[in-house]
Every structure is written in structure tokens, then in C-alpha cells.
Amino acid sequence: MKKTILITGAGSGIGLDTAWALAARGHQVIATTFDQAQADALRVQAQSRGVALQVFKLDITSAADRQQIAALELDVLINNAGIGESGSLAEVDVDRIRRVFEVNLFATLELTQLALRGMIERRRGTVLFVSSVAGRVPVPFLMPYSMSKFALSAAGAGLRTELKQLRCNVHAALIEPGAIHTGFNQSMTDSKYAWMGPQSYFASQVARLKAEEARTFGLLEARSTRSIVAQIVKAAEARKPRLRYVAPWIQGFGVRLARIFGV
Numbered sequence: 580m581k582k583t584i585l586i587t588g589a590g591s592g593i594g595l596d597t598a599w600a601l602a603a604r605g606h607q608v609i610a611t612t613f614d615q616a617q618a619d620a621l622r623v624q625a626q627s628r629g630v631a632l633q634v635f636k637l638d639i640t641s642a643a644d645r646q647q648i649a650a651l652e653l654d655v656l657i658n659n660a661g662i663g664e665s666g667s668l669a670e671v672d673v674d675r676i677r678r679v680f681e682v683n684l685f686a687t688l689e690l691t692q693l694a695l696r697g698m699i700e701r702r703r704g705t706v707l708f709v710s711s712v713a714g715r716v717p718v719p720f721l722m723p724y725s726m727s728k729f730a731l732s733a734a735g736a737g738l739r740t741e742l743k744q745l746r747c748n749v750h751a752a753l754i755e756p757g758a759i760h761t762g763f764n765q766s767m768t769d770s771k772y773a774w775m776g777p778q779s780y781f782a783s784q785v786a787r788l789k790a791e792e793a794r795t796f797g798l799l800e801a802r803s804t805r806s807i808v809a810q811i812v813k814a815a816e817a818r819k820p821r822l823r824y825v826a827p828w829i830q831g832f833g834v835r836l837a838r839i840f841g842v
């Protein structure tokens with residue numbers, strides 16, 4: 580069945596590739612972007628590829644932008660927009676953590692509530708939350724981000740149970756990507772070096788941290804978004820999506836092991 584699917588943060592990375600994949604499968608895709616420039620560029624790209632995409636700017640932290648979705652009859656909302664932030668919890672400015680929660684959790688929830696109104700009324704719909712494997716195991720020096728994804732995964736799982744009790748045929752599910760090379764991880768890990776001066780507890784370890792991060796992500800990151808996009812498509816098309824969709828599978832397996840061993 581062809582569905583009307585809105586995706587946030589579709590100006591780049593996983594969101595953009597998901598928009599192309601869903602459109603190729605014949606769905607009516609509404610690809611929304613953080614800013615107007617991304618929306619204009621995406622519209623041009625869609626035209627030149629001959630792909631029917633509806634595109635508009637939706638900064639999920641803007642109430643006015645969010646309001647645009649109130650009138651849409653969505654079958655699926657894909658909450659993909661997200662930001663990263665790094666630094667040790669021992670010293671990171673808590674306002675930086677607030678900003679991450681504002682986007683990754685609070686704005687995401689506000690948008691979801693708007694979409695849910697129509698879905699519950701029509702007794703049909705799916706909300707997907709693009710969380711992270713970093714929402715299953717705490718990641719040192721990425722905790723501002725990791726905590727926001729823990730909270731998002733908890734929110735998605737809790738909402739799923741609540742919706743079940745409404746028996747309204749509206750579902751919530753989690754998408755949990757492992758490390759994927761989109762540039763997101765590099766910007767996130769680098770963000771802390773903008774403020775970690777000589778006063779940082781970790782000042783003498785910066786060179787080691789940078790080398791470790793480059794090595795870890797170099798080894799870990801999937802080179803393409805293909806596996807996670809396939810999972811998002813599966814979840815969006817499912818009549819009753821399961822709770823979690825994880826990719827690449829090897830990273831999902833690693834997370835399960837880490838949890839068994841109490842990381």
C-alpha cells in the first residue's frame with residue numbers, strides 16, 4: 580500500500596537517502612529540511628532526477644514550522660532530524676546538553692504529538708524515532724548526545740505501549756543506526772575541541788582522544804547508509820512495526836553483547 584510519509588532532517592545523510600528510497604518505492608514522500616537553502620537545493624535535485632518529492636523547510640524547534648504538518652494526512656512520520664554534541668560530563672556546559680535535548684527529544688516529541696492527533700483520529704499511522712545504538716550503551720565523551728538518544732528511545736518505547744492501550748492502530752517504533760559515515764560523527768566528536776581549552780581536565784589527552792576517535796570511527800563506520808535505509812523502509816511499510824530496527828546488524832550485535840556484559 581502506498582503511504583504518505585513525512586521525514587525530518589531530509590536535507591542530508593540518512594534522511595535524504597531514506598527520502599529517495601521511499602519515493603523510488605512509490606510512496607508520497609514529504610521531505611522536510613532544516614533550512615530553506617536545503618529545501619531549494621533538494622527541490623532542484625528531485626526535479627533533475629525526475630522524482631516526485633514534496634519539499635519544505637521544517638526546523639523542528641520552530642513552533643510555526645511544526646504547525647505546517649497539522650493539516651497533513653500522514654501515514655508515517657519519520658523523526659530523523661538530530662544534532663550531536665560531545666564533551667565530558669565532568670565539564671561540558673549544561674546549556675549545550677539542553678540544546679541537544681531540545682532538538683533530539685523535546686521538539687521531536689512536539690512534532691510527534693501534532694502528527695498523532697490526525698493519526699489517532701483516522702485510526703491509522705506509524706511514528707518512527709531515529710534514535711541510535713548510542714541510546715542503548717553510554718558512549719564516553721559523547722554523553723550529551725548519547726543521553727538524548729537514551730531519552731528518545733525510552734520515549735518511543737513508552738509511547739508505543741501507551742498507543743497499544745488506545746487500540747487505535749497507531750504504532751511507534753525505534754530506528755537504531757550504528758555508526759554510519761555521513762559526517763555526523765566527525766562534527767559531533769570535533770564539537771568539544773571548540774571549547775576544551777587548557778583549563779579542561781582532559782587538555783593533556785586531546786591528541787590521544789582525537790587519534791582514538793579517528794581510529795574508532797574509521798574502523799566502525801559503515802561506508803554507506805544502505806543498511807539503515809533498508810530498515811527504515813521496512814519499518815515504514817510494516818502493518819505492525821516491531822519495537823526496534825537496528826543496522827548495520829554487526830553493531831546491533833555488539834550493543835547486545837555490551838549490555839549482557841554490563842557496559
Ligand SMILES: NC(=O)c1ccc[n+]([C@@H]2O[C@H](COP(=O)([O-])OP(=O)(O)OC[C@H]3O[C@@H](n4cnc5c(N)ncnc54)[C@H](OP(=O)(O)O)[C@@H]3O)[C@@H](O)[C@H]2O)c1
Nearest residue numbers: 588591592593613638639659660661711756758759761763
Ligand atoms: N551517522 C551516524 O552514525 C548515526 C548513528 C546513529 C544515529 N544517527 C541519527 O540519524 C539521524 C540522521 O543523522 P545523519 O547521520 O544522517 O546526519 P545528518 O546528515 O547531519 O542528518 C541530520 C539532519 O537533521 C537536520 N537537523 C538538525 N537540526 C534540525 C532541526 N532543528 N530541524 C530539522 N532538521 C534538523 C540536519 O540539518 P543540518 O545539516 O543543516 O544541520 C541534518 O540534515 C540523526 O538523528 C542522528 O542522530 C546517526
